Amino acid sequence: MAKITFIQHDGTEHVHEGKTGLSVMEVAVKNNVPGIDADCGGACACATCHVYVDAAWLEKTGDKTAMEESMLDFAEGVEPNSRLACQIKIADGLDGLVVRLPESQH
């Protein structure tokens, strides 16, 4: 289990527990967190679960896959700490993870 904080573009915070093995995207969607669309359900096909990983957590969330990098390259408002939430798997080391959401996923 890991506690994850999602911060919406307007500053609203949502804190939810995620089971190990789920993705950060799944935790957001199953808890109805606004701002993560996840059109493709985690197939890394749509880039609508774009998040900004808090600087303190960048290392622990690991590297982007080639496919993810390629999709993100064309998303709106991409920053060096951009990730697709469907590609970050929850592990014990991610307890306390903080991610920020972009204004729009489309």
Added chain:
Amino acid sequence: MTSPDAHVVIVGAGHAGGTLAALLRQYGHAGPVTLVGEEPIPPYQRPPLSKAWLKGEADAESLALKPLEFYAENRIDFRPSVSGVRIDRQRKVLVLSDGTELAYDILVLATGARPIRLPIPGAGLEGILELRTAADAEALKGALGPGRTMAVVGGGYIGLEAAASARALGADAVVLEREPRILARVAGEVLSTFFRTLHEGHGVRFLTGASVTGFRGEAGRVTGVELADGRVIDCDLALVGVGAVPNQELAQEAGLSVNRGVVVDLEARTSDPSIFAIGDVTLRPMPIYGRDFRMESVPNALEQAKQAACAITGRPAPAGETPWQWSDQYDIKLQIAGYNFDSDQTLVRGDPGSGRFAIFHLKGDQVQAVEAINSPPEFMMGRQLIGSRRPVDKQRLADPSISMKEVAAA
């Protein structure tokens, strides 16, 4: 805008209906929401049924759009195993299959589509399956396994995805397609050839120009598929995937405007202002192509759920989206943006033999659609070009040494 305490009744608990119920709460709708579903389980994702789920890489929990407790926690009255049978528009009442009458202020039809069944001899035999619901997928998974042979009737995406999953589970697969090539209705020749070669490399057999006339069976179970030329293809199970038709009867009998789908506008509203329709059941305007059509895709279901949720809660209408869809087969990710309407040229960027290329369909110098194989930049940028209607330099587009960003910037 609807009154904040309006009772919204959603009939159909698929991807569209389930998403709308959640969005209504996300957008602050305070009134009662009732979600009526024919299946015994809460809304789930259908796309993995032919892919990850079939191969055992996803479970029921990961398929569910929301956990069951979400509905009660968010005051969504989820009613499983019941369907809508009649709409009384005068009294604003939906009559359910268990006889219950549900009074609504706003009714949303999210009844989806159903697989076409072949009206041919033997179609009622055991072991003849279709793939739409979780129960269908469960039956298919139970019938597959090493040494089994699955005949796939219809060489469309569902059939091909199931064939790929069958091979992963050690079963044999033979695809029977009536047209001269697979994917004939949904893709161009280059893509058809690519996928046939890909599947053949994984041991899938194909018979094209094969018209299925009946099923053979023993002791009530299917043993073979009969073709018009007299051949019989032996099998242990047959998966029929020959397209779907919209579940529009409820709307039709209520006198709503229906034309190969329930006719809606860009707010997802039907010809009755108190009734919306979303997802596979609708015939909707597609402004970038200047026409109306019916789409069977998750992105469309989500977009229309957003349109309806915005209209019901008085939010500004969401920006139009460029339609897209995807398919996973073996290690190939196919991403399609747009629909190939009115194109006068097909342009292949990259080498199909490399397993990484994209097919652009153009009308003049505008991109109408793109089919991208393991090529996210072509998909992402192609999708933007389709939406913006910006002209492209075709020579540069055809040259993979020029990046998609540079192509689009020109």
